[in-house]
Amino acid sequence: MPGMAGAGRRDVSRRQFLGGTSAAVLAAALTACTGGGQMSRQGQAAGNALQWWDQFRPLTKMLESDLFTPYEQSHAGVTIERRQMDLADLGQALQVARRSNQMPDVHSLAGLGGVSPAALVSEGWFQPVGKLADFAGSPVADQLYDGIHRFNGEIYSIPPFSGRWHEAVPWFNTALLQEAKVDAEDEPATWDDLREVARRVTKGTADDVYGMVIPLKDPAYLEALVHRLAMAAGAPGFGAIDWTTGAYVFDSQPYIDAIEFLVSLQKDKVVHPASASMGPRDARARWAAGQAAIYPWGAWFIGGLRVDEPEAVERGVGVWHIPCPETTRNFIYSPPQPGTFWVSSQSKKAQAAADLLLRMTTKEFQLKLAAAMDQPPALAEVVEEAQVHPAYRQCVANFQDDVRIGPVPEVGTPGVWQVLAEMRDIQPNLGGIVQSVLTGANVDVGGRLRRFKDQISAERERAIKAVREEKGVEVSLDAWVFANWDRKKDYEQQDYADR
Secondary structure (H helix, E strand, O other): OOOOOOOOOOOOOHHHHHHOOOHHHHHHHHHHHHHOOEEOOOOOOOOOOEEEEEOOHHHHHHHHHHHHHHHHHHOOOOOEEEEEOOHHHHHHHHHHHHHOOOOOOEEOOOOOOOOOHHHHHHOOOEOOOOOOOOOOOOOOHHHOOEOOOEEOOEEOOOOOEOOOOOOOEEEEEHHHHHHOOOOOOOOOOEHHHHHHHHHHHHHHOOOOOEEEOOOOOOHHHHHHHHHHHHHHOOOOOOOOEEOOOOEEOOOOHHHHHHHHHHHHHHHOOOEOOOHHHOOHHHHHHHHHOOOEEEEEEOOOHHHHHHHHOHHHHHHOEEEOOOOEOOOOOOOEEEOOOOOOOEEEOOOOOHHHHHHHHHHOOOHHHHHHHHHOOOOOEOOHHHHHOOOOOHHHHHHHHHHHHHEEEOOOHHHHOOOHHHHHHHOOOOOOOHHHHHHHHHOOOOOOHHHHHHHHHHHHHHHHHHHHHHHHHHHOOOOOHHHHOOOOOOOOOOOOHHHHHOO
């Protein structure tokens, strides 16, 4: 999830969300909603202000000075009040607000357990904005997709960020590499190269400094990391799906190799020994304190550092391409960037909200967005001229080399979201399996992955049958098959029509 540098992950599960939450969860969410979070404008009357909720801490200053204040100055009588919360608090607060008819006018979907926007649109959460502002003529028009941003011909949201990114970027502490006599310019191209760098740092620096830090406490982080490493090892598609067949490939060799690579780092004793108790924010703080040299995380890593640990940026930070098992490079695949901000169906300020979203698509705003160094902006080319740290500029340039946009079943077949909503969570999932392996459990990795693949495949088939028979939805396993997918190219809008 973009902009979640260090945010906690106690997301409401997809089925828990769709089925309603318990009284205890709602009570906790109400507490978070009324007592937590950071307000960008203290003391304004909530009833008169446009309410905006999100999780993007690194964007706080930029949103305030470059989006909200200029809009208020040019629109007399309009005030905007923003609340920034961690993922879990935001997701729970949104559910409380929904039930009590107190939704913010604009909000992100963070913390809602991966619920498809299509499901929320079908339940009446949002209102369309396409007729309120010229999104179809905006600079991001070619990044608007049916089933992601457009539903039943109506535009509901836009992608202010780029979809060309991944969350396994090796960020490094330049001072620690220098101390260990490692040349940062000699980029580790392979997993073995990265292991060697981590070993040299662990041996060539102080006793309490390690080559890497990996937040093992967070299964969702581990799941994302293994997906990316598996693609670097040649796994097709994202989400462990081979788009040429539609089949899950959790038990394929690239996934086994990715987990074994992480195990090898543990065996080398180059991973910070407290990693098992760390979430992403904890790990970033340890990295910033100079306790580890390398941290695999997303582009927003440096933006988070600049907000919370700016001294670490001053000491020196750099970035490499994601390494692959061999010198042959494999692409990392990501879906098109989904809509980030949505206008509530309860909002009476939809015109102002649409105006603000449209402003986010301009080059001027995209330059400011790049300067915040969170997820890369939708107009990624502006990073070249934006005021950003050289490491962030290099990170975004690396994404252009390493990442390709893959197909999305929901775009090609509208009924897919109902299948995904119907599917029950399988536990332990990939993240849970990886966590158990890395925290010392005696696990048959191949066997456990095979069992999970079989379980999730059966669950998808059950869900397809259920929505066909109970809801009359036209959908089959063919919705996950994209025979015209070229692994070397982006899967573009016309490709869906040409399937």
